[in-house]
Amino acid sequence: MRSMSKPEAAAFTDSIIVDVREKLMLWDVQENSRLLTYEFIEASTDTVALNKVIKSGHHIDVEFYEIDFEVFYEGQDKTLEIAGEKKYRFHQARLKFLDMFPVWKKQFDNDATIVGVREENKNDAKGNNGYWLYKFEATGKEPFWQVRIFY
Numbered sequence: 001m002r003s004m005s006k007p008e009a010a011a012f013t014d015s016i017i018v019d020v021r022e023k024l025m026l027w028d029v030q031e032n033s034r035l036l037t038y039e040f041i042e043a044s045t046d047t048v049a050l051n052k053v054i055k056s057g058h059h060i061d062v063e064f065y066e067i068d069f070e071v072f073y074e075g076q077d078k079t080l081e082i083a084g085e086k087k088y089r090f091h092q093a094r095l096k097f098l099d100m101f102p103v104w105k106k107q108f109d110n111d112a113t114i115v116g117v118r119e120e121n122k123n124d125a126k127g128n129n130g131y132w133l134y135k136f137e138a139t140g141k142e143p144f145w146q147v148r149i150f151y
Helices: 006-017 047-056 097-107 114-119
Strands: 024-031 035-042 065-074 085-096 124-126 133-138 144-150
Touching (some): 006 065, 085 097, 097 133
Antiparallel strands (some): 024 035, 035 065, 133 144
16 A cells, blocks of 8 residues: 555555445546545436536535545656656545445455544544554544554
8 A cells, every 4th residue: 555556546546436325437537746545426426417517526415435646756866867657656545434344454454444543533543564554533524434554
């Protein structure tokens, strides 16, 4: 999760989306100098709502499921003018709680329980190397939760 090629980031995204209870379809992939974002919508989304999004460019009446990767250049050294190799690291994912929890348990905290996360605030996990901290938390818009890197 710390250093992936673009195809590996896409495969990691697929590994998250494959188990979502709603059938999702890829809406957009956006990349800028900082983030690579995969946006999904429910395949059953109403056509009228989709047309509003297309016309306005805003996410009105449609729930978006997002998975972000931070863009960085592995081996980059600006002082020595070494460009480095473009890589991606998992940054965050936003899904409904019941879809996000299995991802949290599988990828971040194998001992996690729903009660532990929701009621006992056991929602932190260190990355494989022990240096990266990830949090599993409510987004403030129920039923959506997110897993995000917390440096």
